[in-house]
Amino acid sequence: MFPISVGLLLLAGMAVFAYTINNRFGLLRVTEGKDERWKQIPARIMGMLVFAFGQKRMVSTPKDFWAGLWHAFIFWGFCVISIRTIMLFGMGFDPHFVFPGFGGWLGQFYNLNKDLFTILVFVACCFFLGRRFFTKPDRISLSIEGIVILFTIMSLMVTDWFFDGGQILLGHESLPELYAPAGYATARVIEWFGWSPQTIGVVSNTSYFLHLALILGFLNFLPYGKHFHIITAIPNVFMRNLKPYGALNPINLEDENATTFGIDKIKEFNWKDVLDMYTCTECGRCTSQCPAYNSNKPLNPKAFLMELKDYFYDNAEAINDGNAEAKAAVLDKPLVPEIIDSEILWSCTTCRACEEACPVFIEYVQKIVDMRRHLVLMRGEFPVEAQTTLRNIENNGNPWGIGFDERAVWAKELGVPSLSEKPEVDVLYWVGCAGSFDDRNKKVSTSLVKILQEAGIEFAILGPEETCSGDPARRIGNEYLFQTLAKQNIETMGKYKFKTVLAQCPHCFNTIKNEYPQFGGNFEVVHHADYIKKLIDDGKIKPVKNLDEKLTYHDSCYLGRYNKIYDSPRDILKAIPGVEYADVEKSREQGRCCGAGGGRMWMEEHIGDRVNHQRLEDLQEAKPQTVASACPFCMTMITDAARDKEVQVNTKDIAELVADSL
Ligand code: SF4
Numbered sequence: 332m333f334p335i336s337v338g339l340l341l342l343a344g345m346a347v348f349a350y351t352i353n354n355r356f357g358l359l360r361v362t363e364g365k366d367e368r369w370k371q372i373p374a375r376i377m378g379m380l381v382f383a384f385g386q387k388r389m390v391s392t393p394k395d396f397w398a399g400l401w402h403a404f405i406f407w408g409f410c411v412i413s414i415r416t417i418m419l420f421g422m423g424f425d426p427h428f429v430f431p432g433f434g435g436w437l438g439q440f441y442n443l444n445k446d447l448f449t450i451l452v453f454v455a456c457c458f459f460l461g462r463r464f465f466t467k468p469d470r471i472s473l474s475i476e477g478i479v480i481l482f483t484i485m486s487l488m489v490t491d492w493f494f495d496g497g498q499i500l501l502g503h504e505s506l507p508e509l510y511a512p513a514g515y516a517t518a519r520v521i522e523w524f525g526w527s528p529q530t531i532g533v534v535s536n537t538s539y540f541l542h543l544a545l546i547l548g549f550l551n552f553l554p555y556g557k558h559f560h561i562i563t564a565i566p567n568v569f570m571r572n573l574k575p576y577g578a579l580n581p582i583n584l585e586d587e588n589a590t591t592f593g594i595d596k597i598k599e600f601n602w603k604d605v606l607d608m609y610t611c612t613e614c615g616r617c618t619s620q621c622p623a624y625n626s627n628k629p630l631n632p633k634a635f636l637m638e639l640k641d642y643f644y645d646n647a648e649a650i651n652d653g654n655a656e657a658k659a660a661v662l663d664k665p666l667v668p669e670i671i672d673s674e675i676l677w678s679c680t681t682c683r684a685c686e687e688a689c690p691v692f693i694e695y696v697q698k699i700v701d702m703r704r705h706l707v708l709m710r711g712e713f714p715v716e717a718q719t720t721l722r723n724i725e726n727n728g729n730p731w732g733i734g735f736d737e738r739a740v741w742a743k744e745l746g747v748p749s750l751s752e753k754p755e756v757d758v759l760y761w762v763g764c765a766g767s768f769d770d771r772n773k774k775v776s777t778s779l780v781k782i783l784q785e786a787g788i789e790f791a792i793l794g795p796e797e798t799c800s801g802d803p804a805r806r807i808g809n810e811y812l813f814q815t816l817a818k819q820n821i822e823t824m825g826k827y828k829f830k831t832v833l834a835q836c837p838h839c840f841n842t843i844k845n846e847y848p849q850f851g852g853n854f855e856v857v858h859h860a861d862y863i864k865k866l867i868d869d870g871k872i873k874p875v876k877n878l879d880e881k882l883t884y885h886d887s888c889y890l891g892r893y894n895k896i897y898d899s900p901r902d903i904l905k906a907i908p909g910v911e912y913a914d915v916e917k918s919r920e921q922g923r924c925c926g927a928g929g930g931r932m933w934m935e936e937h938i939g940d941r942v943n944h945q946r947l948e949d950l951q952e953a954k955p956q957t958v959a960s961a962c963p964f965c966m967t968m969i970t971d972a973a974r975d976k977e978v979q980v981n982t983k984d985i986a987e988l989v990a991d992s993l
C-alpha cells in the first residue's frame with residue numbers, strides 16, 4: 332500500500348525505541364547486587380499466566396474490583412489488538428497481508444474479538460478518565476501523563492474504526508458485518524456525514540497513518556514514564572520472588588573481599604530492584620495498605636520506590652554517557668539521608684501489606700531491610716531503643732534482657748521436660764522469648780502445654796538452651812547477630828532427636844521454617860494454629876465447654892501474609908462451643924498490621940498516630956467481647972491499645988481459648 336512511507340516510519344520508530352531501551356538497560360547494568368531468578372521456570376510461567384495475563388491481583392481486592400476489571404480489559408485488549416497492529420504494518424507492504432490462517436473463519440473470529448475489545452478498551456479509558464476528573468481516588472497520582480496515555484489509547488481505537496469503516500465503504504474490506512461490528516458501525520457514521528469516495532479514502536488512509544504513528548509514538552513514550560510498566564510488568568511478574576516470603580536474603584559475612592554490607596548506594600541494588608522501579612504503575616495500592624503511611628509516618632512505599640527511580644532517571648545521562656568521575660559521583664552517593672530519610676526505613680513494620688497488594692509483585696521488605704543493614708552494620712546508626720533490644724539479645728538471648736537461665740521458670744510446675752533431660756521426643760516445643768519471659772504470654776505457653784498434655788503428645792522444650800530465634804535482630808538489620816543466633820540454635824537443636832518443631836510465635840515460626848535452612852537448619856516446623864487444628868481434626872482434643880463469647884480474630888502478618896495461615900485459627904475458634912465468630916473487613920490478606928513487626932515492637936512510635944490504636948478500631952467493627960490472636964506481639968499491641976483507649980475488650984491467644992474449652 333505505502334511500502335516506503337510505512338518502512339521509513341517503522342525504521343525511525345524502532346531505532347528511537349532501541350536507543351531508549353538501551354539507555355534503560357544501561358541503568359540495570361550498573362547495579363552490583365546479585366539476584367538469581369532463572370530457576371523454577373514452570374512456576375514462573377504459571378505465575379505469569381495467572382497474575383500477568385490473568386490479571387488476578389487486579390481483581391482480587393473487593394474495593395478496587397471495578398478499576399481492576401476495567402484495567403484487565405485494557406490489558407487483554409492490548410494483547411488482542413497487537414496482532415492487528417502487526418497486520419496493519421504488514422498491510423503497508425502488501426494490502427492483503429494477514430497472518431497465515433487468518434484468511435478464513437479464524438480471521439473472521441479474530442476480527443470480531445478485535446472489534447469487541449476496541450469497544451471495551453475505549454469504554455475502559457472513559458471509566459479511567461472519569462476517575463481522574465471526577466471521583467479522584469486518593470491512592471492514584473493524577474498526572475498529565477495518565478490523561479495523555481488514556482487519550483492516546485482512545486485515539487488508537489478510533490483510528491482503527493475509521494480505517495476499517497473507510498475500507499468497508501470503499502469495498503476494500505469484505506468481512507461480513509457480524510465479524511466487524513465496530514468497522515460497520517463507523518461506516519454508518521461516515522455514510523451519515525455524506526462524504527465522497529475521495530474524502531473517505533483520505534480519511535481512511537489518514538486514520539491508518541495516524542494509527543501507526545500513534546503506536547510508534549506510544550511505544551517510545553512508555554520508557555519515560557510510569558507506563559513503562561506496559562513493557563516491564565510481564566517480565567517483572569515472571570521474575571517475581573519464588574522463595575518463601577519470610578526468607579530475607581542472607582549476607583555472606585565471611586566474604587573477605589566485601590568492603591561494605593547492606594545497601595547505601597544506588598549501584599548496590601540488583602537488576603531486579605531496578606526492574607521493580609521501572610515496573611511501578613504508581614497505582615498506590617501499596618501505599619493505601621501501608622500501616623506506616625496510614626498512621627502518618629514518613630514511609631510511603633510508592634514514594635520510596637519513586638525517589639529511587641527518579642534518582643536513577645535524573646542521572647541517567649551521567650550513568651550512561653558520563654565520564655568516570657561523573658558516573659562515580661552518582662553511583663557512589665550515599666542514599667541516606669539525602670535521597671531517603673532514615674525515618675522512612677525505621678517506620679516499616681515489614682508487614683508485607685504493600686507486596687501483597689501490588690499487582691506487579693514489587694518487593695519492598697528486602698530493599699528496606701537491606702538499607703537498614705547498612706545503617707546498623709556499617710554506620711551504627713539506629714534507634715536508641717533498638718540498641719537496647721539488640722544488646723539484651725546479645726547478652727541474655729532475649730529482647731527483655733532477663734537472665735537467660737530464667738527461660739524455663741514458667742514451666743517448672745507444669746511437668747514439662749527439657750530436651751537435656753529427655754533427648755528424644757516427637758515434638759520440640761519452641762516457646763520463644765515472649766512465651767518464656769513475658770508474664771501475659773507465659774499464660775499462653777501454659778495453655779499450650781495443657782493442650783499438648785491433654786492430647787498425649789510426647790514433647791519437650793529446650794529451656795535455657797533456647798535463645799532468641801533472631802527475627803528482631805534480622806529485621807532491625809543486625810545480620811551479624813541474627814546469624815550468630817541462628818547458628819547457635821541450629822547447633823543446639825542438632826544435638827537432639829525430634830520430628831517436629833512446634834512454634835508458639837509466628838516470628839520464631841517464620842524464621843526457623845524459612846530462614847534457618849539458609850544455614851543448614853532444616854526442620855519440620857509447625858505453628859500452633861495449624862498444630863491445634865490438626866489435634867482437633869484428629870480427635871485428640873475436643874473443645875467441649877461453652878465459652879459463650881463473641882469473637883473476632885486478628886491476623887498476624889507473619890502467620891498470614893508471610894505463611895498463608897489464615898484458615899486454621901478461624902477453624903479452631905469456630906470449633907469452640909458457644910463462640911459467635913465474625914471477621915472484620917480488614918482481615919486475612921488485607922489485614923492491618925498491629926505495628927510490632929520488623930523490630931517495631933521494640934521501638935517507640937514517636938511520629939504520627941499509633942498503629943495498634945488504628946488496628947483496634949478496625950477490630951471493633953465486629954463488636955467483639957474478645958479479640959483472638961495467635962502471636963505474642965499482636966496480643967501485646969492490641970492489649971496496649973485497649974488499655975490506652977479504655978476499650979472493654981479481652982485479648983486472648985487461640986491456645987488459651989481452646990484450653991479454656993477443654
Ligand atoms: S512492609 Fe508494611 S509497613 Fe513496610 S512499607 Fe510495606 S506496607 Fe508499609
Ligand code: SF4
Pocket residue numbers: 610611612613614615616617618632633636685688689690691692693
Ligand atoms: S509498587 Fe505496586 S502497588 Fe505500589 S504503586 Fe507501584 S505498582 Fe502500585
